[in-house]
Amino acid sequence: MKKVLVSLAVVFVLLAAAGVGAFWWVEQAAHQAVAAPGATPVEFTVPKGTSGRGLGVLLANQGLIRDARVWRWHLFRRGSFSPKAGRHPVSPSMTVAELATVLEGNPLPDDIPFLVVEGWRLRDTDAALTAAGFITAGAYITAASNPSRFTAPFPLPTTTLEGYLYPESYGVIPGKFDVEDLIQRQLNAFGERFYTPNRDAISKSGRTLHEVVVMASMLEREEPVPDQRPLVAGILWKRVDKGYPLGVDATSRYVLAQWNDRKAFLQRxxxxxDPYNTRHRKGLPPGPIGAPTVASLQAAMAPTPSEFWYYLHDAQKTLRPSRNAEEHEALRRKYNVY
Structure with missing residues (x-):
C-alpha cells in the first residue's frame, strides 16, 4: 500500500511539473512574437462568422503565431473577444495580445482605387466608370451637369462642373458606388488642394476663379512640363488681354467623342x-476643356510675364517660344511642326 501511495505521489508530482511546464511555455509563447521587430506588415482576413477560437488555426497557418493552442490560452485568460470581419493590417512582430487587439479594431475599408487622370473631360471619367462597371453610361455626366446638388467653399458654375472635379485617385467600393459621392469628394479635393490655400492669391490675380480654371484646363493639355506652364500661361493671357485668338488646338478637341480622332479634329x-475654335475666335473658350491639376491652376493664377507671343513644341516636347510671327514660322520650319 505504501508503495502504491509513493507511486501515486510521484505521478502527481510529475503531472504537476508537466502542468507547470506547460503553463510556463504557453505564457512565454503568448508574450513572444514570431518575428523580430520590424517584420514586413501583412493583411490578415477575419472571415465572416468565424469564432475567436477558430482564428487560431488561421493565424498559425499564416505564420503569425507559433501554435493555435497559445491563441486559445490567451483568449481563455483574456475573457471576452469580439473580432471584426474583414482585412486587418498585422505583423509577425506582434505578440498574441497585440494581434487580438488589432483584430477587434476596425478592418481596412473594402475600397479599390479609381484614378481620374489629369486633363480628363467629364465624358472620359464617365467612360472609365462605365467600363469599370460602377455606373451606367452617362450617369456621371448627368450628375455633374447639376451643380446645385453639390456644395463647395467656392462659387460653382450653374450648368456643368467640368474643370472643377479634381483629378487624382479615389477609393471606391464596388457594389456600393455612389456617383454623387465621388463628385462631392472631387469638389472637396479641388477646394483643399487649390482654392482654400490660394483664395487670397486668386482674388489678387485680377482673374475670376472660373477664368483661372478655364485657362488651367488648357495648360494641362498644352504643356506637358509643369514648370513651363507659367510661361505658357503668360503668353496665352497676353493674347486674351490684347484681343488675339489663342490658337490652342486642344480646345477644338474638347467636343470630340475620341480626343485623338484626327479626322474629326481637322474638321473642327x-x-x-465652333465656339471652341480658338484659332478663329478671340478670348477664352466657353468653358474648361478638362480637369486641371494644382500645377496648372497655379500657373493660370500666377503666369510668368515674358516678351513672347507664340510657342510650339519640337519632336522631343521641348517648349520653343518666339517673340513674333516671323520667329514662330522659322521655328515651325526648323522643327517641322505644322
Missing amino acids: LRDPE
Whole structure:
C-alpha cells in the first residue's frame, strides 16, 4: 500500500511539473512574437462568422503565431473577444495580445482605387466608370451637369462642373458606388488642394476663379512640363488681354467623342462657327476643356510675364517660344511642326 501511495505521489508530482511546464511555455509563447521587430506588415482576413477560437488555426497557418493552442490560452485568460470581419493590417512582430487587439479594431475599408487622370473631360471619367462597371453610361455626366446638388467653399458654375472635379485617385467600393459621392469628394479635393490655400492669391490675380480654371484646363493639355506652364500661361493671357485668338488646338478637341480622332479634329479646325475654335475666335473658350491639376491652376493664377507671343513644341516636347510671327514660322520650319 505504501508503495502504491509513493507511486501515486510521484505521478502527481510529475503531472504537476508537466502542468507547470506547460503553463510556463504557453505564457512565454503568448508574450513572444514570431518575428523580430520590424517584420514586413501583412493583411490578415477575419472571415465572416468565424469564432475567436477558430482564428487560431488561421493565424498559425499564416505564420503569425507559433501554435493555435497559445491563441486559445490567451483568449481563455483574456475573457471576452469580439473580432471584426474583414482585412486587418498585422505583423509577425506582434505578440498574441497585440494581434487580438488589432483584430477587434476596425478592418481596412473594402475600397479599390479609381484614378481620374489629369486633363480628363467629364465624358472620359464617365467612360472609365462605365467600363469599370460602377455606373451606367452617362450617369456621371448627368450628375455633374447639376451643380446645385453639390456644395463647395467656392462659387460653382450653374450648368456643368467640368474643370472643377479634381483629378487624382479615389477609393471606391464596388457594389456600393455612389456617383454623387465621388463628385462631392472631387469638389472637396479641388477646394483643399487649390482654392482654400490660394483664395487670397486668386482674388489678387485680377482673374475670376472660373477664368483661372478655364485657362488651367488648357495648360494641362498644352504643356506637358509643369514648370513651363507659367510661361505658357503668360503668353496665352497676353493674347486674351490684347484681343488675339489663342490658337490652342486642344480646345477644338474638347467636343470630340475620341480626343485623338484626327479626322474629326481637322474638321473642327476648319469650322469658324465652333465656339471652341480658338484659332478663329478671340478670348477664352466657353468653358474648361478638362480637369486641371494644382500645377496648372497655379500657373493660370500666377503666369510668368515674358516678351513672347507664340510657342510650339519640337519632336522631343521641348517648349520653343518666339517673340513674333516671323520667329514662330522659322521655328515651325526648323522643327517641322505644322
